[in-house]
Amino acid sequence: MSHKDALLSRAGTFLCILLATLILGTGSAFALTTNDECLGCHGDKAMTTEKDGETISLYIDEETFTQTVHAKHGDRGCTDNSCISCHVEAAVEGDEHPYPMSPVDCESCHDKIGATYEKSAHGIAKAKGDKFAPKCSDCHSKHDILKPSDPRSTTYPLTIPFTCGRCHQEGSVMTTTHELNKHNITQNYSMSVHGKGLFESGLIVTAVCSSCHTAHDVQKASVPTSSVNRDNIIHTCKQCHVGIVDKFNKSVHSPLVTKTDKKLPVCVDCHTDHSIAKVHAKDFRLIIAKQCGNCHEHYSETYLETYHGRASMLLGGERTAKCSDCHGSHDIMPAQDPSSTINTANIVKTCSTCHPNANLSFTTYLTHATHNDKDKYPYLFYTFWAMTGLLVGTFSFFGLHTILWVPRSLIERMKAMTRGH
Amino acid sequence: MSNTPTMYVERFSVFQRFIHLLIIISFLTLAVTGMALKFAMESWAALIADWSGGFAVLGALHRFCAIITFFYFFLTMILLYTKWKESGKGLFSFIFDPEGLVPNLTDLKEMIGTVKWFFGGARPYYGRWIYWEKFDFMAVFWGIGVIGSSGLALWFPVQFSKFFPGYWLNIATIIHSDEALLAAGFIFTIHFYNTHLRPEKFPLDPVIFVGSITLAELKHERPREYDQLVASGELEKVVTRRGPTPWLQRMATVFGIFVVTTGSFLVVSIIITMLRYIQGGH
Numbered sequence: 001m002s003h004k005d006a007l008l009s010r011a012g013t014f015l016c017i018l019l020a021t022l023i024l025g026t027g028s029a030f031a032l033t034t035n036d037e038c039l040g041c042h043g044d045k046a047m048t049t050e051k052d053g054e055t056i057s058l059y060i061d062e063e064t065f066t067q068t069v070h071a072k073h074g075d076r077g078c079t080d081n082s083c084i085s086c087h088v089e090a091a092v093e094g095d096e097h098p099y100p101m102s103p104v105d106c107e108s109c110h111d112k113i114g115a116t117y118e119k120s121a122h123g124i125a126k127a128k129g130d131k132f133a134p135k136c137s138d139c140h141s142k143h144d145i146l147k148p149s150d151p152r153s154t155t156y157p158l159t160i161p162f163t164c165g166r167c168h169q170e171g172s173v174m175t176t177t178h179e180l181n182k183h184n185i186t187q188n189y190s191m192s193v194h195g196k197g198l199f200e201s202g203l204i205v206t207a208v209c210s211s212c213h214t215a216h217d218v219q220k221a222s223v224p225t226s227s228v229n230r231d232n233i234i235h236t237c238k239q240c241h242v243g244i245v246d247k248f249n250k251s252v253h254s255p256l257v258t259k260t261d262k263k264l265p266v267c268v269d270c271h272t273d274h275s276i277a278k279v280h281a282k283d284f285r286l287i288i289a290k291q292c293g294n295c296h297e298h299y300s301e302t303y304l305e306t307y308h309g310r311a312s313m314l315l316g317g318e319r320t321a322k323c324s325d326c327h328g329s330h331d332i333m334p335a336q337d338p339s340s341t342i343n344t345a346n347i348v349k350t351c352s353t354c355h356p357n358a359n360l361s362f363t364t365y366l367t368h369a370t371h372n373d374k375d376k377y378p379y380l381f382y383t384f385w386a387m388t389g390l391l392v393g394t395f396s397f398f399g400l401h402t403i404l405w406v407p408r409s410l411i412e413r414m415k416a417m418t419r420g421h
Numbered sequence: 422m423s424n425t426p427t428m429y430v431e432r433f434s435v436f437q438r439f440i441h442l443l444i445i446i447s448f449l450t451l452a453v454t455g456m457a458l459k460f461a462m463e464s465w466a467a468l469i470a471d472w473s474g475g476f477a478v479l480g481a482l483h484r485f486c487a488i489i490t491f492f493y494f495f496l497t498m499i500l501l502y503t504k505w506k507e508s509g510k511g512l513f514s515f516i517f518d519p520e521g522l523v524p525n526l527t528d529l530k531e532m533i534g535t536v537k538w539f540f541g542g543a544r545p546y547y548g549r550w551i552y553w554e555k556f557d558f559m560a561v562f563w564g565i566g567v568i569g570s571s572g573l574a575l576w577f578p579v580q581f582s583k584f585f586p587g588y589w590l591n592i593a594t595i596i597h598s599d600e601a602l603l604a605a606g607f608i609f610t611i612h613f614y615n616t617h618l619r620p621e622k623f624p625l626d627p628v629i630f631v632g633s634i635t636l637a638e639l640k641h642e643r644p645r646e647y648d649q650l651v652a653s654g655e656l657e658k659v660v661t662r663r664g665p666t667p668w669l670q671r672m673a674t675v676f677g678i679f680v681v682t683t684g685s686f687l688v689v690s691i692i693i694t695m696l697r698y699i700q701g702g703h
């Protein structure tokens with residue numbers, strides 16, 4: 001470097017300092033427009049504020065933000081990736097934006113999702129002023145928003161149960177301050193076939209909260225448009241279980257087959273919701289009779305009076321025949337239908353599953369018998385009452401005999417004692 | 422204290438005691454395993470299933486003890502056949518022997534006499550078998566016939582339904598389970614009381630385990646048998662100074678009380694359950 005160059009350089013530095021001093025002194029020529037300018041303050045880890053007595057960090061990690069969906073793809077949508085595209089009120093002349101600012105309005109870009117959210121249970125609760133109602137950022141985070149396919153995202157399938165669980169885990173402030181129809185949902189989910197698929201098998205294709213409840217259109221099951229409403233649940237499950245629903249639609253339980261005013265069962269009536277188990281698992285097999293009994297009460301009760309039902313109540317009882325073992329499940333048909341598993345054409349084969357060499361006479365065993373129905377099962381009724389008569393008669397006679405004997409026997413004992421025996 | 426040593430008379434032979442031991446073991450197991458299924462909805466039944474390892478174990482034990490039952494039934498037949506041959510009597514007069522096990526008119530008279538005794542009359546002139554003992558014996562015959570045949574049908578339902586309609590299995594279930602309720606209820610209350618728990622014998626009459634009773638007991642409890650033995654001159658032959666060893670008596674007491682307690686627990690559970698049903702209108 002020549003002497004002349006050095007002199008110019010020094011003069012330049014001086015000019016710059018002078019200029020900066022002037023700008024800072026008057027504050028008129030500066031504006032907050034670029035992210036760098038925001039980070040001038042928010043890049044400082046020590047920057048905090050007080051809100052409701054809590055200290056909140058106002059630090060933004062530039063490195064993290066540059067990887068988020070907004071930093072990467074912000075220029076594709078309605079805005080760019082700048083801070084002020086969300087924090088619009090911060091775009092002011094001068095070096096200090098108003099404080100506090102209004103919350104970020106995601107809807108200004110995500111208008112469709114915003115409209116859906118507003119009609120959802122979360123959106124309605126928020127509109128009513130429920131301070132526990134989640135805003136966009138409660139699920140998606142603020143400056144760390146990543147695509148759902150990014151393993152670090154709060155909406156990544158493996159993470160969703162934890163994200164929802166922050167509020168919906170039993171015992172959280174939300175669950176203790178709100179009246180909820182379902183309890184222990186996250187625990188039940190963890191133990192369910194879907195939860196095990198996620199936590200044990202690590203499947204991102206298993207059903208997570210949003211698979212059934214949707215992401216933004218979360219509605220209570222009682223709302224007719226809810227994805228988990230009775231009228232929609234089959235469609236919701238069909239997103240994955242296509243083949244099962246195709247079978248079900250041909251069965252007696254399907255509204256396409258049976259026209260009735262009575263309530264027809266949907267997936268969750270038999271399989272339950274959050275605690276849904278593998279159908280071959282003990283837990284599920286043990287509740288089958290109860291689930292079917294919710295509608296078919298008489299058949300369930302009388303089944304429990306027979307060997308299959310009685311044994312099913314004891315340890316290892318999952319092994320005995322359950323409703324679905326004889327009647328089928330998704331393809332269940334009434335007995336008169338030739339395709340029914342309990343139709344005369346098929347019943348020997350059905351019983352033979354457990355009882356090899358079963359014959360047609362064997363299949364006349366009454367699997368839902370009761371001795372309480374005189375008109376339907378007179379043989380059982382009269383056998384039962386004949387046996388009861390025998391019992392009552394025998395016990396009455398010998399019971400009386402014993403009662404009369406007691407005082408005499410006591411006297412004899414005392415006599416023997418005085419005799420010295 | 423007299424100087425004469427205590428004399429004993431054998432009431433049950435080793436073979437007879439062995440048969441009764443088989444009956445105790447099999448009957449108690451059959452009752453516990455069967456009632457656990459009959460009353461499966463009760464918590465005590467669930468406990469039994471849990472302790473044993475599940476209903477499949479209960480079923481296996483139940484069937485194993487059914488085999489023991491048929492076996493001791495067969496042994497009893499051999500015993501009766503031997504007794505018949507020893508007696509030198511015709512079959513009819515052996516079966517209806519006045520001092521045999523089949524109830525007769527004397528038992529009716531003794532029963533009436535017993536009720537009078539309860540109210541202060543004289544103690545009846547009892548012989549070798551008293552009517553409630555005869556009832557116990559005959560009831561086991563009847564019970565094995567009814568419970569055994571219905572039980573076999575339920576054990577082999579497919580084979581059974583080749584000869585009979587399948588729905589007869591439902592009838593067999595009711596007969597099997599209610600007759601078993603009668604048998605278990607009877608043994609664990611009436612038989613236990615008549616034989617062991619009544620104040621004269623409480624807590625246990627060990628004769629079925631130790632085999633012999635004292636001559637004094639025989640004379641007091643079964644005067645007719647004693648007099649018959651004296652009259653026939655048999656008494657000299659059967660009386661002995663060899664009584665049961667203390668070891669045998671202790672074993673008999675421990676085992677006997679264990680069995681009576683187990684049966685009593687089961688029957689109390691059943692009674693409480695039945696009372697609840699009656700209250701609940703079932």
